[in-house]
Amino acid sequence: MKIVIKIGGSVSIDEKGPNFSYFSRLLPILREIKRKNQLIMVIGGGKLTRVYAKSIEKFSLSDEEREKVFISLISANVNCLAALLKMKPIFSLEKIKNNTTGVIGGVVPGRSTDANGAIAARKIKADLFIKMTNVNGVYDKDPNKFKDAKKIDQIHFSDLAKLAPKGKPNKYGVLDRLAVETLSAGRIRTVIINGKSPKNLLKVLEEKKIGTIIY
Template sequence: MIVLSVGGSLINPGEPDLAYLHKIAESLRHNRGLGIIAVTGGGKPARTYAEAIRKLGGNEFKADETAILSTRQNAHLLTAAIGRKDGHVIVPQDFDEAARAALSGRIVVMGGTIPGLTTDADAALIAEKLHAERIVNLSNVDGIYDSDPRKNKGAKKYKNMSFGQMVQLALRSDERTAGTHFIFDMFACKIIARSRIETHFVNGKNMLDVENAMRGKAHGGTVVKG
């Protein structure tokens, strides 16, 4: 069993990226035999709606609830792209439902679960629950850097990283507010650290790296273990 955390900005950077959905769905179908659960983020719509809730006077709990709806919309998009033959047709709403769905042998896609948890945390928890062999994090960045490579051209990329190093990096960037972006939040890092779940970070649009990471092979991203 492997768990993918699929960045919402890959699926919906402003509108659904149908070409990408077809590509990632094909990759998941090709690797169905690994046993796959994918957790989708919310992307730009989640951030837009969360910010609108705040401007309308809603609190962070309500902003989280609204962002979760966007993650589930993206899950429905990916489920549709995978198709009924290979994918579980219902998007699970919680971890127990996801665990039951995994028994079908089909690819399971879910979004967020409860306010306060990012979809990275959801991915870490379902991986822990099901004793997943590894987590693969797909984003628009090709690994973990010591600072944001989109803002700092001199950012250092890690090829390998320990769980402890990852927790420290997450502590520097975790804001714990709906719709904010960081490579992997602190709570998720602590979950994978306590259960020592090998975690791979790759650019989600590099399909060769995605498939290699799913299979535990060498790739151009970052591997966290040990």
């Protein structure tokens, strides 16, 4: 199977960098998945980029200049994860072929790591795209702000596109609009799960009911 897994920085990267405890639980599972499948990993910036963003917000930097800084920070996460999984870091989506494996992060300003993962998934004609985030799936509104937010178990890409924000650095949402449109165009089965428990990855592969399925 061809699988693209996006590890949300919200569950894996704290203000000091990669969370050792989290990756200690995640890596054995990823290595097992990698052994049996063609795998591309995608990783975000997490709290590290948010802390950095706050520290440079008073500088007179353009949005593009700031995002180039964030991409550099995410590249450190890419190199770290690639080394841990014995995979190649990928810094250009143009290099992705049908049989590519590796680790992706930020690539160009103005595009989220989710969108980069979606583009990679479409280029390899992935069977499955999994997004690991800090909530249990897609909700009708932000569950971190609204206690009455309702989880959506299944949703069509066209309906999700209406909920998905266009996004901006550090505020792209569960899946931004470009990621949704790209996955939809490639007809790639997508599952959004709570990534705080790495074992949820195995539940997806076992086709157990978990998270939100996007079709």
